Amino acid sequence: xxxxxxxxxxxxxxxxxxxxxxxxxxxxxxxxxxxxxxxxxxxxxxxxxxxxxxxxxxxxxxxxxxxxxxxxxxxxxxxxxxxxxxxxxxxxxxxxxxxxxxxxxxxxxxxxxxxxxxxxxxxxxxxxxxxxxxxxxxxxxxxxxxxxxxxxxx
Amino acid sequence: xxxxxxxxxxxxxxxxxxxxxxxxxxxxxxxxxxxxxxxxxxxxxxxxxxxxxxxxxxxxxxxxxxxxxxxxxxxxxxxxxxxxxxxxxxxxxxxxxxxxxxxxxxxxxxxxxxxxxxxxxxxxxxxxxxxxxxxxxxxxxxxxxxxxxxxxxxxxxxxxxxxxxxxxxxxxxxxxxxxxxxxxxxxxxxxxxxxxxxxxxxxxxxxxxxxxxxxxxxxxxxxxxxxxxxxxxxxxxxxxxxxxxxxxxxxxxxxxxxxxxxxxxxxxxxxxxxxxxxxxxxxxxxxxxxxxxxxxxxxxxxxxxxxxxxxxxxxxxxxxxxxxxxxxxxxxxxxxxxxxxxxxxxxxxxxxxxxxxxxxxxxxxxxxxxxxxxxxxxxxxxxxxxxxxxxxxxxxxxxxxxxxxxxxxxx
Numbered sequence: 001x002x003x004x005x006x007x008x009x010x011x012x013x014x015x016x017x018x019x020x021x022x023x024x025x026x027x028x029x030x031x032x033x034x035x036x037x038x039x040x041x042x043x044x045x046x047x048x049x050x051x052x053x054x055x056x057x058x059x060x061x062x063x064x065x066x067x068x069x070x071x072x073x074x075x076x077x078x079x080x081x082x083x084x085x086x087x088x089x090x091x092x093x094x095x096x097x098x099x100x101x102x103x104x105x106x107x108x109x110x111x112x113x114x115x116x117x118x119x120x121x122x123x124x125x126x127x128x129x130x131x132x133x134x135x136x137x138x139x140x141x142x143x144x145x146x147x148x149x150x151x152x153x154x
Numbered sequence: 155x156x157x158x159x160x161x162x163x164x165x166x167x168x169x170x171x172x173x174x175x176x177x178x179x180x181x182x183x184x185x186x187x188x189x190x191x192x193x194x195x196x197x198x199x200x201x202x203x204x205x206x207x208x209x210x211x212x213x214x215x216x217x218x219x220x221x222x223x224x225x226x227x228x229x230x231x232x233x234x235x236x237x238x239x240x241x242x243x244x245x246x247x248x249x250x251x252x253x254x255x256x257x258x259x260x261x262x263x264x265x266x267x268x269x270x271x272x273x274x275x276x277x278x279x280x281x282x283x284x285x286x287x288x289x290x291x292x293x294x295x296x297x298x299x300x301x302x303x304x305x306x307x308x309x310x311x312x313x314x315x316x317x318x319x320x321x322x323x324x325x326x327x328x329x330x331x332x333x334x335x336x337x338x339x340x341x342x343x344x345x346x347x348x349x350x351x352x353x354x355x356x357x358x359x360x361x362x363x364x365x366x367x368x369x370x371x372x373x374x375x376x377x378x379x380x381x382x383x384x385x386x387x388x389x390x391x392x393x394x395x396x397x398x399x400x401x402x403x404x405x406x407x408x409x410x411x412x413x414x415x416x417x418x419x420x421x422x423x424x425x426x427x428x429x430x431x432x433x434x435x436x437x438x439x440x441x442x443x444x445x446x447x448x449x450x451x452x453x454x455x456x457x458x459x460x461x462x463x464x465x466x467x468x469x470x471x472x473x474x475x476x477x478x479x480x481x482x483x484x485x486x487x488x489x490x491x492x493x494x495x496x497x498x499x500x501x502x503x504x505x506x507x508x509x510x511x512x513x514x515x516x517x518x519x520x521x522x523x524x525x526x527x528x529x530x531x532x533x534x535x536x537x538x539x540x541x542x543x544x545x546x547x548x549x550x551x552x553x554x555x556x557x558x559x560x561x562x563x564x565x
Contacts (some may be wrong), residue, residue, distance in 0.1 A: 088159055111174050119185055126158075126159045127158075128157050130184075130185065143221060144181070146214045146217065147181045
């Protein structure tokens, strides 16, 4: 798949501008994997520089690298490299840019990191504020009792 | 850092939850109000690797599954359902199956089920809820440890969307019943069968009735032919085949030509090396061949030179796959018997495009020199030896003492 991409007849280059001003020159067919960018191109045919206001240069670089290289082995190794904060930001980027393959890979990676962890741990890792009332939380714990049994103390 | 994850759209968060077991997905309901109902939209119900410690825990587990299903009543239908339960005590099947059948029927009735994977480690054979076999949306079905019995059996079978069927430890009344099941899956691509049992031991497949039956879309098959001599003709279109050869297997008995077969794994060869020649004859496009003398159903006897009975004779023609296609040959659990050595020699002599021959020997490390001396038709062939001292009490493939030497291509 990587080979097909590099042999694509279209060698037209596009510039993507990240939120912090970093510029990336990419081949058209790579850029098109990001459906958001594709939509932009469809709208304005002659565009040469596309702004990506929601994504930092650091993460856009990773995303572009992923699209160029992607295959199963790469996926498996890919997710190991990034910490939880980066994974979340990458998922936000992948969602904004509309890249389904990368989204899939990242959803799976994030799920793997919270597998078997307690709700308390998950809240901490994602910085989720618990806005349930104590009664509400108690009601849920009672209704699905078995779901709260035997979780990793973390 | 702020809570970024909760800013993602519902469907993305649900997608993350879909990779978790349902037990944990449901627990996310207490994370915050944003998360309270997310798990309800996840089209995956995964109760796998559920370990039930005692009868009390089992009641709580059953309660949980009922609650989950009822809460999801008006939610999007379940596409993926996996139930894999182990019991730390003796749980009789009759106390489990009525609930399990209800759960499965509930999911089936909502429609849209694509993937179903079931195993319950009860005492006594669970009876398969027969509705499963007429689910028109099912794409993958994996079953372990069930009995298929129902007088309505052959009339309800309909699995037009099924591409993957994995059956392990399944008990049918007759061999016919299994064939009817296969016939109900015309679009099957991936078949795995292992340990199929039949109540009616005397019954054998009537040749004429199934003579022209085959699964034309099947590309991959893994067949344990030890208890049940599988009609090979059914598999004739496959590209990849794994087989365990039964003790009583007749070599020429209705073996079709496998025109598309490029990769084959064979187990339990038990030193019947001439069988490999039959494989070459019937698989003209074979590129990769993996043979294990050993395997689940082989004879666990320490072989010695005295058992070396096979008298090898080189066939008087060279099969097409050897001349044109065979790139990889891996031979495991080799003792160093005459038949094995002659087979390896024959292949080296004739396989013109062979790139890799890998011999894993549990017998004589000395055969390495002998094999390296045989003439090779392929100048780019790399010969690799792994010496694994045999430990009969261990079933694992990985060895602590593997001594690997590689002999590169010699001109």
